[in-house]
Amino acid sequence: DFILHLLSNYTLKSKNVLLKFIKSLLSNPDHKFEREKFQKLLDVAVKYELAIYWKCNESILEYLQKLVISSDHRQRLNGVEFAGKMLLINTTPDTSDLLNIDKVPREVHLIKILFERIYDKLDNVKLKALTSIKSAILNGNDNTKKIFSVIFQKSTSNNEHQDILDVLNEEADIFQLNLMSLLQSSSATYIKKTCLEILSEFNNLK
Secondary structure: OHHHHHHHHOHHHHHHHHHHHHHHHHOOOOOOOOHHHHHHHHHHHHHHHHHHHHHHOOOOHHHHHHHOOOOOHHHHHHHHHHHHHHOOOOOOOOOOOOOOOOOOOHHHHHHHHHHHHOOOOOHHHHHHHHHHHHHHHHHOOHHHHHHHHHHHOOOOOHHHHHHHHHHHHHHHHHHHHHHHHHHHHOOOHHHHHHHHHHHHHHHHHO
């Protein structure tokens, strides 16, 4: 709360410090945190990022899009996990000075990141993408739930949400096909199990 107070009163300097903290955390600094501590830091970083988005009209989305295709599998894993956490946090601002109102919610692009990462060559990154998608379907914020409804409910009026479909419609179709492919080709039981759970949730949405 103190850090967010600084962001409100010393916006530019605080924003730069917070962005550096977030990017350093995701890019694996030399200091190795225990997993539990790292998770807590990620949760804090997600809240900082959202505050910057509201206050400064600046998002870490572009950085994440580059991070998840890094040659370093740890960075890809961190980027996927952070994107998944962003889909869960409440995006309704509690301030009256929100600067950023996007026609296409940024959750659309975060979901696309997760859809694409199930093709990763490493099982741990695939699984993180899959479990993040499952969590987003079940516990996502209002924008996230709306997006999944738009792309998987055939009864939805598509014209009203064409901006979302322009980004995700084809990706969603390919994603479902790739879930079926993973069920057949993956040797990892936990990946197959998560694919089945996601397909079941999709059927509930339709």
